[in-house]
Amino acid sequence: MQTNGHEHVIEVTGLRRVYGGGFEAVRGIDFSVRRGEVFALLGTNGAGKTSTVELLEGLAAPAGGRVRVLGHDPYTERAAVRPRTGVMLQEGGFPSELTVAETARMWAGCVSGARPPAEVLALVGLGAKTGTRVKQLSGGQRRRLDLALALLGDPEVLFLDEPSTGLDAEGRRDTWELVGALRDQGTTVLLTTHYLEEAEHLADRLAIMHEGRIAATGTPAEVTAAQPSRISFELPDGYFVGDLPPLAGLGVDDHETDGRIVKLRTRELQRAATGLLVWAGQAGVELRRLDVRSASLEEAFLSIAKEVSAQAAGTTTEKEYAA
Amino acid sequence: MSATDTPARAKRTAGTATTTPMSRMTALARAEMTLLGRNKGTVFASLFVPFVLPFSVRAGAEEMDLAGAGLTVGTLVLPAAIGFSLLFAVYSALVGVFVVRREELVLKRLRTGELRDVEILGGSALPAVLSGLVQSLLLAVGCAVLLDLSAPSAPHLAVVGLLLGLVLCAALAAVTASFTRTGESAQVTPLPIMFVSMAGSGLFFPLDLLPDRLASVCELLPLTPVITLVRGGWTGDLSAAEALGAVATAVAWTVLAVFAVRRWFRWEPRH
Numbered sequence: 001m002q003t004n005g006h007e008h009v010i011e012v013t014g015l016r017r018v019y020g021g022g023f024e025a026v027r028g029i030d031f032s033v034r035r036g037e038v039f040a041l042l043g044t045n046g047a048g049k050t051s052t053v054e055l056l057e058g059l060a061a062p063a064g065g066r067v068r069v070l071g072h073d074p075y076t077e078r079a080a081v082r083p084r085t086g087v088m089l090q091e092g093g094f095p096s097e098l099t100v101a102e103t104a105r106m107w108a109g110c111v112s113g114a115r116p117p118a119e120v121l122a123l124v125g126l127g128a129k130t131g132t133r134v135k136q137l138s139g140g141q142r143r144r145l146d147l148a149l150a151l152l153g154d155p156e157v158l159f160l161d162e163p164s165t166g167l168d169a170e171g172r173r174d175t176w177e178l179v180g181a182l183r184d185q186g187t188t189v190l191l192t193t194h195y196l197e198e199a200e201h202l203a204d205r206l207a208i209m210h211e212g213r214i215a216a217t218g219t220p221a222e223v224t225a226a227q228p229s230r231i232s233f234e235l236p237d238g239y240f241v242g243d244l245p246p247l248a249g250l251g252v253d254d255h256e257t258d259g260r261i262v263k264l265r266t267r268e269l270q271r272a273a274t275g276l277l278v279w280a281g282q283a284g285v286e287l288r289r290l291d292v293r294s295a296s297l298e299e300a301f302l303s304i305a306k307e308v309s310a311q312a313a314g315t316t317t318e319k320e321y322a323a
Numbered sequence: 324m325s326a327t328d329t330p331a332r333a334k335r336t337a338g339t340a341t342t343t344p345m346s347r348m349t350a351l352a353r354a355e356m357t358l359l360g361r362n363k364g365t366v367f368a369s370l371f372v373p374f375v376l377p378f379s380v381r382a383g384a385e386e387m388d389l390a391g392a393g394l395t396v397g398t399l400v401l402p403a404a405i406g407f408s409l410l411f412a413v414y415s416a417l418v419g420v421f422v423v424r425r426e427e428l429v430l431k432r433l434r435t436g437e438l439r440d441v442e443i444l445g446g447s448a449l450p451a452v453l454s455g456l457v458q459s460l461l462l463a464v465g466c467a468v469l470l471d472l473s474a475p476s477a478p479h480l481a482v483v484g485l486l487l488g489l490v491l492c493a494a495l496a497a498v499t500a501s502f503t504r505t506g507e508s509a510q511v512t513p514l515p516i517m518f519v520s521m522a523g524s525g526l527f528f529p530l531d532l533l534p535d536r537l538a539s540v541c542e543l544l545p546l547t548p549v550i551t552l553v554r555g556g557w558t559g560d561l562s563a564a565e566a567l568g569a570v571a572t573a574v575a576w577t578v579l580a581v582f583a584v585r586r587w588f589r590w591e592p593r594h
Contacts, residue, residue, distance in 0.1 A: 014592070046525075052436055058435075059431065059434060059435065078439070079437075079439075081438060082435075083342075083437055087432075087436075089428065089431065089432055090434065091428055091431075092427070092449065093427065093428035093429050093432030094427070094429065094432070095354070095358050095424065095429055096361070096425060096427065097357075097358055098354060098357060098362045102354060102357060103354070105350070105354075106350050106351060106353065106354035107346065107350075107351065107436070108350070109342070109346060109350020109351070110342060110347045110351065110433070110436050110437055110438050110516055111342065111355070111436060111437065112340065112341045112342050112352050112437060113340065113341070121398075149432075207465035227429055278345045
């Protein structure tokens with residue numbers, strides 16, 4: 001570990017997790033998170049995000065590979081790691097009959113260097129709810145309580161498992177602001193989410209998980225840049241795809257048609273769009289429903305899901321042929 | 324590791340209190356005590372039963388040949404009452420606590436923090452163990468006043484027996500919780516140990532009144548050494564060998580229970 005600001009606070013190599021029934025939820029993943037970075041694990045439900053985070057939190061031992069948090073094994077060296085981490089689980093974990101204040105006081109008694117509970121409850125907007133029993137809180141309020149407990153010890157590393165699930169738009173914005181403020185103070189944050197917007201907004205770097213593997217990783221810009229941009233439009237009446245200028249010459253990688261709608265994929269958006277519009281101008285036709293969009297994280301996410309389901313569909317077809 | 328702290332962070336956390344196992348367990352036990360007070364069913368079972376059931380023992384005791392076994396009504400009823408207290412206020416109540424906290428994901432959350440596993444179980448168990456202790460002391464006073472029970476002849480045996488009983492019942496509760504899936508089934512799963520203990524550990528009648536072979540099997544039941552030590556503490560007619568044998572049996576059960584907890588205890592609900 002170095003003190004030059006580039007040290008890796010979280011290091012994961014070849015990590016695997018296998019559940020009792022033999023299900024392999026995490027299938028050999030590698031990534032690292034630098035101090036002060038916000039890192040997002042993005043994926044659909046069942047992608048292996050929570051299974052991964054639980055290994056980082058030290059709740060379970062990996063079936064293979066290695067995890068280091070702040071230079072220690074979070075499972076076997078709990079005492080060295082826990083005073084410096086904060087954890088927000090995906091789901092509550094509070095006795096339903098305790099009040100908000102009693103819950104926070106209990107947790108504060110178990111956390112080294114705890115901030116005053118009232119201060120942290122106010123920070124997450126639960127200042128007026130301290131006397132309320134946990135069972136009477138809404139789902140969003142419970143998420144806020146969970147966040148408050150994770151922040152109580154002023155942690156160096158914060159694990160947030162789907163921090164904004166169940167929150168309304170305002171609550172989500174509040175949580176984002178809070179995470180942003182924590183990053184500004186130098187807190188390292190690892191969060192999981194299935195909201196693309198959240199990952200795009202918060203993450204310095206992210207990894208897209210799919211079926212226990214990391215399908216893509218990098219900054220949001222890097223992950224997006226690996227994806228093609230898209231142009232779609234309606235073919236003018238009387239025209240066919242063959243009437244368009246040669247697509248390969250415009251830098252179009254491939255195209256597909258859906259009725260009268262033509263969809264082009266390209267890594268050279270400006271060149272392809274210019275070529276198409278110049279052609280339309282010269283031909284004097286209007287390209288109705290023209291839509292030109294550069295690649296987005298959503299695109300990346302969907303194409304990863306699509307690739308995998310295409311593979312799955314392929315397997316099904318093979319099986320059908322075999323039968 | 325402080326070398327890796329940024330100056331700003333070192334400043335923020337400097338001079339703040341570090342938790343100790345005792346402070347963490349106290350914080351957890353305090354919350355658990357609040358919860359215990361709010362659970363009417365548990366309060367009823369753990370307070371009412373040990374103070375009421377012994378009288379059914381007393382009714383039966385008056386028909387037994389107690390003098391032949393070297394006992395009085397008091398030395399029969401008090402160990403039985405303490406046995407009921409251990410079974411209801413400690414063992415059965417704690418099975419519910421462990422299972423419900425697991426199903427609420429409280430145990431999982433506690434494990435994300437600084438508490439060690441043994442502190443989580445210990446801190447959660449503390450209020451029930453204390454209530455068992457307080458009940459036993461109240462019962463001893465009550466029996467002295469109401470049943471003319473004389474002062475214990477070997478109080479150290481009674482103290483050892485009671486303390487072993489409290490620890491053993493908490494550990495057995497964690498074992499039972501390992502094999503209990505829901506809060507509802509936690510009403511049922513403690514019953515086998517409770518029935519076996521009531522029938523075979525000398526709660527309703529002294530083992531001396533049983534056939535020898537049956538009695539020697541019953542001596543090996545988990546709660547029998549506890550009752551034996553408490554009763555021996557009052558009567559004073561327990562030989563050193565008998566006392567050591569009882570302590571060894573209780574310790575063996577405790578070690579076995581701790582092993583089982585380490586092996587089988589579940590910290591999260593099944594998926």
